[in-house]
Amino acid sequence: MRAGSNMTLAAIRERCAALYHELATEYYRAGAGLQEGLNSAAILDRYADLAALPQLRLVEAAWQSAGNDLERRRLGLLREHLAWLYDAHAGRELNDRLHHLEATATVSIDGAPVPYRSLQGMLVNEASRARRLQLAELRAGALEQFVPTHLEWFAEVQRISGELGYDDHIARCADLGDLPLASLRPLCVELLERTAGPYEAALGTLLAAAGIPRDEAHSSDLAHLFRVTAYDAQFPAEALVPRVSAMVAALGLDARAEGRITFDLEDRPLKSPRPYCSVIAAPEEVVLVLRPVGGLSDYASFLHELGHALHFGYCDPQAPWEFRHLGDNAITESYAFLFDRLTVNPHWLHRVAGLADPLPLARLLVLREAMMLRKYAAQLLFELDLWTTSDPLPARAEWAQRLAAAVGVQQVAAGWLAGIDPMFYCARYLQGWLFEALLGQQLAAANGPEWFVQPATGQTLRQLFARGQDQPLRALFAELGEPGLTIEPILARFDREMATCWPTP
Numbered sequence: 001m002r003a004g005s006n007m008t009l010a011a012i013r014e015r016c017a018a019l020y021h022e023l024a025t026e027y028y029r030a031g032a033g034l035q036e037g038l039n040s041a042a043i044l045d046r047y048a049d050l051a052a053l054p055q056l057r058l059v060e061a062a063w064q065s066a067g068n069d070l071e072r073r074r075l076g077l078l079r080e081h082l083a084w085l086y087d088a089h090a091g092r093e094l095n096d097r098l099h100h101l102e103a104t105a106t107v108s109i110d111g112a113p114v115p116y117r118s119l120q121g122m123l124v125n126e127a128s129r130a131r132r133l134q135l136a137e138l139r140a141g142a143l144e145q146f147v148p149t150h151l152e153w154f155a156e157v158q159r160i161s162g163e164l165g166y167d168d169h170i171a172r173c174a175d176l177g178d179l180p181l182a183s184l185r186p187l188c189v190e191l192l193e194r195t196a197g198p199y200e201a202a203l204g205t206l207l208a209a210a211g212i213p214r215d216e217a218h219s220s221d222l223a224h225l226f227r228v229t230a231y232d233a234q235f236p237a238e239a240l241v242p243r244v245s246a247m248v249a250a251l252g253l254d255a256r257a258e259g260r261i262t263f264d265l266e267d268r269p270l271k272s273p274r275p276y277c278s279v280i281a282a283p284e285e286v287v288l289v290l291r292p293v294g295g296l297s298d299y300a301s302f303l304h305e306l307g308h309a310l311h312f313g314y315c316d317p318q319a320p321w322e323f324r325h326l327g328d329n330a331i332t333e334s335y336a337f338l339f340d341r342l343t344v345n346p347h348w349l350h351r352v353a354g355l356a357d358p359l360p361l362a363r364l365l366v367l368r369e370a371m372m373l374r375k376y377a378a379q380l381l382f383e384l385d386l387w388t389t390s391d392p393l394p395a396r397a398e399w400a401q402r403l404a405a406a407v408g409v410q411q412v413a414a415g416w417l418a419g420i421d422p423m424f425y426c427a428r429y430l431q432g433w434l435f436e437a438l439l440g441q442q443l444a445a446a447n448g449p450e451w452f453v454q455p456a457t458g459q460t461l462r463q464l465f466a467r468g469q470d471q472p473l474r475a476l477f478a479e480l481g482e483p484g485l486t487i488e489p490i491l492a493r494f495d496r497e498m499a500t501c502w503p504t505p
């Protein structure tokens with residue numbers, strides 16, 4: 001191993017790129033079921049020289065004294081990446097342990113062991129409410145077993161932020177991750193306030209129609225009501241790639257980006273049931289991994305991952321490595337949302353999916369999206385408070401209360417730490433969502449309600465994709481004429497769609 005303090009900036013950049021390629025390949029192969037298990041710890045160990053404070057300090061000093069804006073942005077991203085590597089290396093044993101715990105946990109159903117990870121799928125598809133609640137209780141019991149490890153993880157995250165020189169974890173994420181957490185807080189409060197009335201009224205109507213008492217409704221009930229499997233026949237697995245590819249071709253783009261994007265659709269026993277996009281080297285090696293089973297949620301997942309794949313498959317090969325592989329992931333999430341949200345768009349449901357009357361399906365999807373938006377806003381507000389404390393135990397009941405207030409149904413309190421990404425990925429999702437609403441509004445205004453098959457839309461996207469992630473997302477709001485992050489486009493859409501789908505009697 002090279003001595004840490006002797007590395008040059010050029011050597012750090014070169015080794016970061018090599019490590020990135022190895023890790024991305026490893027994650028792709030493990031998720032695609034091409035190998036058994038994930039050996040990321042062994043790779044991180046080979047690059048332990050990068051995960052050291054002297055390297056981070058060297059990049060930090062270069063960042064502070066950078067001569068121009070471009071170099072400063074590149075170094076800012078490298079600095080964040082090195083801090084992430086430091087974190088990933090320090091926490092690799094605990095992460096593997098958590099992963100193993102969840103992967104091997106089982107519960108007993110009628111005397112037979114059932115994997116913890118299968119429970120959510122069973123619960124969503126269970127028609128009997130009593131049985132659903134029973135499954136939810138078993139899942140809560142399993143989550144309870146993970147609590148000691150999650151508590152250990154919480155302390156570890158805070159310890160590492162301290163080692164990196166920060167007073168608290170939020171300061172670390174705001175600084176290193178360049179996250180506008182202070183601006184997002186009031187926006188989340190306002191989002192919750194301004195969506196509450198129509199959301200609660202529509203939820204009441206939905207639950208009443210399903211015969212579920214309002215004050216007993218549980219998160220497992222919503223998971224079942226929103227599964228939309230009744231429409232699966234209109235979304236056959238074999239039509240997925242041809243239909244979506246034809247739509248992308250109408251945009252003047254190629255779903256496989258002239259060969260740079262590979263669709264890994266083969267069925268393998270160890271393949272992840274969840275689709276994902278692996279950016280092994282952007283733009284030339286991007287893989288979209290999917291096990292097509294058909295159904296609307298399959299189409300939505302595919303479109304989401306395709307948004308990521310097209311973004312990286314069409315980025316400019318001449319752009320700096322950092323802009324093609326690192327940067328503000330709120331940007332790539334906004335393109336993923338732009339594509340997966342087509343499944344909520346009645347024009348798309350009619351034109352591309354061939355639904356004669358998309359309204360009954362759109363009603364469910366619009367309400368589900370409102371639920372998700374409120375959930376993420378409440379989750380971010382909770383996390384902003386959580387990381388200011390050193391003991392997360394008292395926050396357990398509070399999480400369940402705050403999420404129940406936002407979503408309108410009871411929550412499983414034991415899951416209060418399980419869904420947390422320590423780097424505030426929910427803040428990236430939320431910003432991506434806000435930007436998608438703004439971009440979608442402008443694309444529809446410029447190119448009409450069927451903007452998703454217009455070459456002019458493809459031109460705009462091509463220009464955006466070419467940049468990779470060269471700026472924080474908030475800078476793109478300014479380029480589209482907004483002074484900063486704004487919730488107005490998403491609220492305007494919410495009001496319009498709720499009024500159409502859930503009119504007040």
Ligand SMILES: [Zn+2]
Nearest residue numbers: 304308333336
């Ligand atoms: Zn995504």
